[in-house]
Amino acid sequence: MNHDEAAKLLGPYRDGELDLATCLKLEEHLAGCPSCQQQLAGEQEMVDLIQSETPRFKASPFLKTRIEAALREQRSSSATIPWWKRLSLGSTYSGLAGAAAMLVIFAVGFFSMQGIPELAQDAVANHVRSLQINHLMDVVSTDQHTVKPWFAGKLDYSPQVVDLAPSGYPLIGGRLDVLDHRNVAAIIYQRRKHYINLFIWPSNADSVHGNFNQNGYHVLCWTKSGMNYVAVSELGEKELKDFVAMIQEQTIDSRPGE
Ligand SMILES: [Zn+2]
Secondary structure, three states: OOOOHHHHHHHHHHHHOOOOHHHHHHHHHHHHHHHHHHHHHHHHHHHHHHHHHHOOOOOOOOHHHHHHHHHHHOOOOHHOOOHHHHHHHHHHHHHHHHHHHHHHHHHHHHHHHHHHHHHHHHHHHHHHHHHHHOOOOOOOOOOOHHHHHHOEOEEEOOOOOOOOOOOEOOOOEEEEEEEEEEEEEEEEEEEOOOEEEEEEEEEEOOOEEEEEOOHHHHHHHEEEEEEEEEEEEEOOOOHHHHHHHHHHOOOOOOOOOO
């Protein structure tokens, strides 16, 4: 891919609209082209600025429906399963999936009246967005002593950043995000090919708690030492719970931000 072709694709790339093959070719070009890198960074800055300057509104039911539809579409790309497997699984599987989807929709509708799960839904939306627009991380580092100071000046608190690399959940970076109508720290961990977004912000007496599943994503919420924590991932629930147990164990029991 030459520079002119690449330059035209930067916008769609940032918006996550490219297919995988084109994405890879573009990234190959990007790696060796400072001009494209700069243009991409500039555009991203503009997007961030617009997002940070724009008042945050609740997603309209229309947008929610579209996101849910997109998620379903993604999941139903079982077209990659060979046809003979689909034949045997096909009808029962889709029947079950349909029933499960109805249950999820019912559960989400039911729980969204209870307060906390709206937060969980927003956390899932943030997680999905972070994976879709090539914007998982603002600071890329496996070093907690790099990630923690990066938030200084960007937030009015300092999140604790622990590294779980020895336990198989390496820290890979951090990002600013918006949750619970405020700027929050998102710390990103990796588990094999999956990512975990860990959102952290001061609880200010509004503690969060509970485990939720939405569209295949697990959300675990807890409050410790004056800070709210929400972990989101498509990882299996057991692995996410292990991760959370380690984070809880290693976050020091005193109000961070000292
Ligand atoms: Zn270029």
